[in-house]
Amino acid sequence: MRRWLRYLLVLALAVVLAAGGYVAYVAIRSAQPVTLPAPTGPYPVGRATVEWTDSARVDPLAPQPGTPRRLSAWLWYPAAPGPSPTPAAYAPDAWAGLHLSWPVGLAETGFDHVHAHAFDDAPVAEGRFPIAVLEPGMGFAAPQYTALAESLASNGYLVVGVTPTYSANLTVLGGAPVSTTEAGNPKAFDGADEHAGQAQAAGDRLIDVWAADDRFAAVEADAGRFAGHVDATKVVYLGHSFGGAAALEACRTDQRCVGAADLDGTQYGPVVHTGLTKPMLLVASENSCITGTCQPTTASDRSSLDTARTLVAASSGPTWCYQLNGAEHFNFSDYGAYYIAAPVRSQLALGAIDGDDALSITNAYLAAFVRQVTSGCPEPLLAGRATPYPQVVVQHTP
Template sequence: MRRHRWRRRVLIGIGSVLVLLAWYVMAMAAFGSRQVVLPALSGKYQVGRTSFEWVDAGRADPLDPHHGPRRLSVWLWYPAPADAQGPHPAYTPGLWSKLAFGAPAGWFETDFGKIRVRSIDGAAVADGRFPVVVLEPGMGFAAPQYSALAESIASHGYVVAGLTPTYSANLTVLGGQAVPSNRQGNPPDLGGHTGEAEQTGDRLATEWATDARFVADQVQALGRTGQFAGKLEPQVAYVGHSYGGASSLEACRVDPRCAGAVDLDGTQFGKVVDTGLAKPFMILGAEDSCTTGVCGPKATDQGGEQAVAAKLLKASTGPHWQVVVTGAHHMNFTDYDLYFIGPPLRSLIGLGSINPRQALAIQNDYVTAFLDHTTRNAPTTTITTLQTKYPTAQLTAPR
């Protein structure tokens, strides 16, 4: 009799767990199906969006197993007239939708088809002349996953070229086909500044910096003919997240046109670490990293980030600003701040306790203020006054 009771209790317990699990999955699916709208534009312009595929015909791609020419997908966000109207493009159209997590992780994430952007598909370009900003994603990521930042910058009068590094991004789309990453472009040992990992990081920083300069060249060519003719300023700035931040600093080092660079929580790699940067730059860091040269309150410096950043800062002759964002973790510098990410996935992908839209507002305002200063000669107070607006972000300014 006792054995039957025990079995009955076990079966009831298992049934209860299954019911709770089914309820939880359905709840996550319901939250994931809700519409998400990217933040309102803070600049005076509406934003247009278009895309290109460009081939660097004179450069054999070292990451391509067949050693063909380097091919890149580039999305452009640009200023449009304030009264521009038209359809909003999909957040990740077509095969780009595969950037979303697959099952089962995808059950705990916003459906990308439910994300609404602020951009207008193929809108006319606003009157005026605009600096160019090349935006580089973090390792494994693609340009669309930084749409909130790109739209914000473009609304302030910049042409933003978001490149997706082929074979390093988990997915890019070229010629109507999805192209995944490979071990050459997204190596498993890219984890710090020790031995082979450091050499690999330095090598890829050079390749990504070359990508960024090539994209800047192509965008500037659009300013001579076609849609952007006569509307582009000669200044170029480089902005990137994570590994893209490191590559942005390196691209600025080698590009004479560079007005400045921004590193969003990226451990630095490349020759720029040793030579420093003679141009202005800014580093925004999370509270659990040491990428600014000062470890945040929740940082555990296991990859030598602080020493590398200190070396870069000491060697640099250009003015530089460092910002540590309390409550932010590494992924708060991406659109993941805006998606619904259910537990336990949220705790695993690097999102901090900061209010998501507050994190993006801090990032967007500091990046825009820096760009205004370096490309338009706005006073440095456009940067330093943000200390009052965002007291939880600790700013270190040039002395």
């Protein structure tokens, strides 16, 4: 009996030591620097943050009735070469609250250690640049798509990252954090299969607000310090998840729109049945149904599949559909670039693909699409079914 007690004591001690060692390892890793994938274009990148109030709209998502719609926007843009300005902090001040909740956030790269490539308030480069409005997924915020935004800006676009107030888990207005409301982020979006029909109805209601945010941001961007530097006749709407659905709907209702891209977002709203007359890019994670091609296993999958097939069939503009194998839903955000401890990472929608590779491939297809629709010149990456990336499956091209 005493021998068994000794064995149990030794085993318990080994478990405690192993757990302590792993905690120490996680603490060291989360404090190590992480650099986001480098922008691919010829321009250095500037970054500015602004707040806008749309006085023409009463915010239906706000907790106080009669409140005008207020938005925080991050602007990434082609910067003029010159003396090196101040590097932009990844998530400054109250934006640091975007971290995963404590204590889980301790297993994630500290935002002070995430190095981006933009510079704070750098001078704008000479020239006129098309607008690319970028909207995050449900619960996410614009800063969490820095890798995509910086790469597009370096290629000669004013990228307007809009954080949807009361739908994002956190936005910052007037220096203070603002969280979600039930109207802005309905419980029907919790991912439960039995809520598929409720999620569709809630999404159809909410999509008008997000699409209006996109259009308002495109108008506001052509003002202030960017006046004279913006080609406002060429607007591209881009987004991830619900932001991708909003991008399609915003494009449908904006005559200036020259194309829209949806990254792994189930589609909602009138655009599903009317389709787009403008070019459309749909990029899916490995098991996603948002391009109209998948093997559905749940009611939610079947609903997304039917929706996507309806959209593609109704659209008269050229459509490109791709699948990124090894990717899951969060791989289209900066989450793929962070270090996240294995027990936490396994609970997030991050696939087996290298996180930097997923972002770099997504950047390549976004840049090619935006160049083609704004310039009218064919891009080799979008031609036919050939692809230089083994992780990419070409599902449909014009």
